[in-house]
Amino acid sequence: MRCPKCFEPRIDSNNPCCELPAGLSEMARRSAPIWTIQCGYTNHGKSEYLAALLAVLKLLPGRLQGFSVAALDDYSQQQLTRIVDNYNQGTLEPGTNPGLPTPLLLDIQGLPLPNGLVSRRLAVVYDPAGEHFLPGKIAAVNGDDHGAGVTQPLLECRTPILAFNLATPNSSETVDRLFETYLAVMKQNAVPLRNRSVVINYTMSDLIYHEYFSDALKEYFEHDALFGIEALGRPTHERFDFARYMQKAEEVSAELREFTRRYVSGGPNLLSLAENEGVQLRFCATSATGHLPGEKAMSERGVPKRVLDPFFWVLTGDAPDTPSDKKWTFIVDASSNAVQLFEQDWPRRIWAELSRVVRANGYFAGRSRVAALPGQEFPAKPPARKNPPLIGPIIERLPDDEKILLLTSGAVGDLYDYAKNAAFKDRLFVVGVDEEVVDGCRWRNTFELRCPEEIAEVCAQAQQSPAL
Amino acid sequence: MIVLDRVGFPLIQVEPLGGYLSFLPITKYQFEYYICDPSAGRNFGEQWYASATRTNRRRPAAALTIEDYWNAFMTSVTPAECRQFAEWYADDESQLCDLPTDNEWRAAYEHLASKPTIDPAAITGLPDVNPRARQLVTRLTTLRSQQPLTAASSLAPPTAATKEADSLADQMLMRRGVFEWVRLADGWGGRGQPPASIGGGGIAPHNGSPRQPTSDENQPYYGFRLLIRE
Secondary structure, three states, rough: OOOOOOOOOOOOEEOOOOOOOOOHHHHHOOOOOEEEEEEEOOOOHHHHHHHHHHHHHHHHHOOOOOOOOOOOOOOHEEEEEEEEHHHHHHHHOOOOOOOOOOEEEEEEEEEEEOOOOOEEEEEEEOOOOOHHHHHOOOOOOOOOOOHHHHHHHHHHOOEEEEEOOOOOOOOOOHHHHHHHHHHOOOOOOOOOOOOEEEEEEEEOOHHHHHHHOOOHHHHHHHOOOOOHHHHOOOOOOOOHHHHHHHHHHHHHHHHHHHHHHHHHHHHHHHHHHHHHHHHHHEEEEOOOOOOOOOOEOOOOOOOOOOOHHHHHHHOOOOOOOOOOOEEEEEEEEHHHHHHHHHHHHHHHHHHHHOOOOOOEEEOOOOOOEEEOOOOOOOOOOOOOOOOOOOOOOOOOEEEEEEEEEEOOOOOOOOOHOOOOOOOOOOEEEEEEOOHHHHHHHHOOOOEEEHHHHHHHHHHHHHHOOOOO | OEEEOOOOOEEEEEHHHHHEEOOOOOOOOHHHHHHHOHHHHOOHHHHHHHHHHHOOOOOOOOOOOOOOHHEEOOOOOOOOHHHHHEEEEHOOOEEEOOOEEHHHHHHHHHHHOOOOOOOOOOHHHHOOOOHHHHHHHHHHHHHHOOOOOOOOOOOOOOOOOOOOOOOOHEEEEEEOOOOOEEEEEEEEEEEEEEOOOHHHHHHHOOOOOOOOOOOOOOOOEEEEOEEEOO
């Protein structure tokens, strides 16, 4: 993990950096951090959105059993307390300092996942000032421009949130220009854009929804039986169905996409740009306060609207490849070395996570017959008859553009047959859950997994592989 | 004429036999397709393969050296196991696939020893050749160009006086390969001539009686090649 403050490439417990909390590197080792950054012009409601989100997250344990959010360092705790207290007292966030943004480091536990499991993640949250997103203010990471302060977090962030206030009086600030700025940063730093996700968060939507939204969209925006402010005060033991919630959010996103095309200045250009660059856009409509506040304070109690949706999209889109037609092959070592892998349920957990982001076929190493098709569960146990862990007879039959993920617990007999084979060396990724196994593997793309969710990271790196 | 087997490894037409002979002894890479095919009938499992490769270890083709190039070939297989593999290996039922008889092996050797080597590109350039077959043929060609694969490859290269002519049979490693199971009227024998380091020093590949090991089992330097006829 990069240092979230100075962006040194690697932090670890032996190399404390920027006064980071001692346990941070260990936490990052256990689960891939979520880097989140809001991009948006000045006075487009970014800071107030973050305040509302944090206030709601603090109330969420009442609805989601086991959920918690906690600061990981003094600065974050101070800020978290201040922001949430201010929000609850109706005080608006002051303008953000245009200097380098200091991130909030949050430990979020009990996060819902589409497969019904929960996870724990380190969240690195940036709230940069709008000045950073004016044209010409963004630089390459090695440039001198002060915009480099948001460039590096943007590069780390898998799914940025572009916050845009549709009621802005400034006609030169359009949503497509904001998106163009994001594209320019990524291109300037040679980051592949294809299959990345971007959340378009229409902030302050309470100001426009009555006039522009369809009845169904109005209903969704106004009434949130699960996470509305009233609902959050009522504890429930009902199990939250994340997949179902996101299915509805997907429908809402589709409707807002159409709304963007028809009504939003620069909307058609935004959609074309995204399509041409292969960036997947998700649309949300939120309101931090639920009403038009005064200059420094809310005029009523804050009633946040759908502020969790962008956050949930960040969680879902944490992998750039949301379920798509991208084909992967997942091969699991089922040799006698792999007993522990199955005892700890790694194959099924990784398969569930992988299936969330790509379409995959599953195999046992040493067996050329498919063990699991897309939509099926991966077998909980290895075959009774143990075959030598071989992959050649499986991978040689695959299409040239299909990527391969190999979960191994030790030596795979024929892996190095392909070490110098251009057709495989860049599209075969080895993952292990044991440090010794990973350290002993000489395959160029080898990753150690601390938790199944990190598969999304591996997929992300794979997408940037030069093989395709 | 070179053709490819069901997994993309080369076979060569041997006119006197009226069929196609494996260009090289059957490799571990080829055998592994059989091991991994759940419909193949017999289960050669993890323990079996670990035991079969204990002495003659498995190595990637690109990493083979002059000392161990024979590691590419499948050994420690009994003739019965070779024949099970042969059943699976034939593309369809119209093909007869088996270990050659002793006479067939010797006839093939004499025929091929009289032929010059072929351009390896005749194999590596085939569009459907298996990538590992391509790698192996390329690697063996490189090794042969660096140092002749002599019977005692750990010794100094042969002098002009002792140097033998390089033939297609040599290129196919009928010499300096492994012992190869052949069918006899009353059982099984071994032909071919491995390097001296694995027991092939003073043996002529085709003259005299075939080798007759006391057991079919645990023969780490006995491999095989197959003869296919329509």
